[in-house]
Amino acid sequence: MTALAQSRARGSLFPPIELESSHGKQRLVFAPGRVTLAFYEGKEAISTNLNFKEKVRLFGLAHAPLLDFLAIGDVSKFNFEPARRAVRAFVSHFASSRKIELVLDWEGALRKPPYGLQPGHSHIVLVDHLGHLIAHHIGNLSEGEGEAIFAQINRALHLASPRGEALQIHLKP
Numbered sequence: 001m002t003a004l005a006q007s008r009a010r011g012s013l014f015p016p017i018e019l020e021s022s023h024g025k026q027r028l029v030f031a032p033g034r035v036t037l038a039f040y041e042g043k044e045a046i047s048t049n050l051n052f053k054e055k056v057r058l059f060g061l062a063h064a065p066l067l068d069f070l071a072i073g074d075v076s077k078f079n080f081e082p083a084r085r086a087v088r089a090f091v092s093h094f095a096s097s098r099k100i101e102l103v104l105d106w107e108g109a110l111r112k113p114p115y116g117l118q119p120g121h122s123h124i125v126l127v128d129h130l131g132h133l134i135a136h137h138i139g140n141l142s143e144g145e146g147e148a149i150f151a152q153i154n155r156a157l158h159l160a161s162p163r164g165e166a167l168q169i170h171l172k173p
Contacts (some may be wrong), residue, residue, distance in 0.1 A: 010134065014127045017109060019072065022095035022102040027070075029103060030127050034068045035156040037149075040110055040123040042074040048122035048139065052146050057100075066129065066160045067153070071100065074119060076108035126152055129160035 014030045021027035030036050037056070041048065056069065078087045084106070095102045110117045117123050118138065126135040126149060135152050137145060 010136075012114070012133050013131050014115060014125070014133055015131060017115075019109065020104045020106065022091050022100075022104070024092070027101070027103050029068075029070060029072065030131055031068060032131060033066075033129050033160070035066055035129050035153065035160050036068045036070060036125070036127040037153060038068075038070040038072055038123075038125045038127070040072045040074065040105070040117050040125060042077070042120060044120055045122035049124070049141050052124075052141050055146070066157055070103055072103040072105055072110065074108060074111065074117075075104050075106055076111075076119075079106045124149065126156065128156045 014036075016028055016030050016032060018026045019029055029038065039049070039053065053071075073091065075087055075091075078084055088104070091102050091104060105111075108119070109115070111119055117125070121138050122140075124135070124137040124141065125133070128134050134156055135149055137149070141149070
């Protein structure tokens with residue numbers, strides 16, 4: 001995994017935060033009791049890790065028990081009218097046409113403490129059901145790094161499950 005920003009370390013707390021959903025409602029991100037796999041990126045990094053994102057989608061992670069799979073857009077550059085209205089309309093149309101939910105970070109809240117995600121990069125963040133950071137990757141993933149993240153997801157789901165069950169997820173079918 002790529003090194004974290006100096007202020008972040010594995011096991012550090014990612015407290016719950018409310019952000020706007022593409023469905024027009026507030027969405028709790030890093031919700032207690034849920035494992036969260038989040039992609040956080042701005043417009044300049046949206047094409048990073050497309051194969052990994054598609055494999056995640058194909059394996060149905062968005063519907064797995066105890067797991068939130070979130071695409072979070074850093075749209076803070078557009079936090080003014082009329083840009084905000086145009087971005088909201090575009091994101092809503094894009095999300096509904098693909099039957100997905102996108103989460104919008106208008107204030108750049110995830111770039112600030114205690115999260116500290118760097119702007120202009122593609123971030124993959126895995127947080128356990130207690131809100132602790134398990135993994136953080138910046139930039140392009142290799143296939144081996146993707147498999148390592150899936151292994152960490154499996155372990156986190158096992159620990160979060162009331163019966164200790166794990167959903168086995170792999171990159172390769």
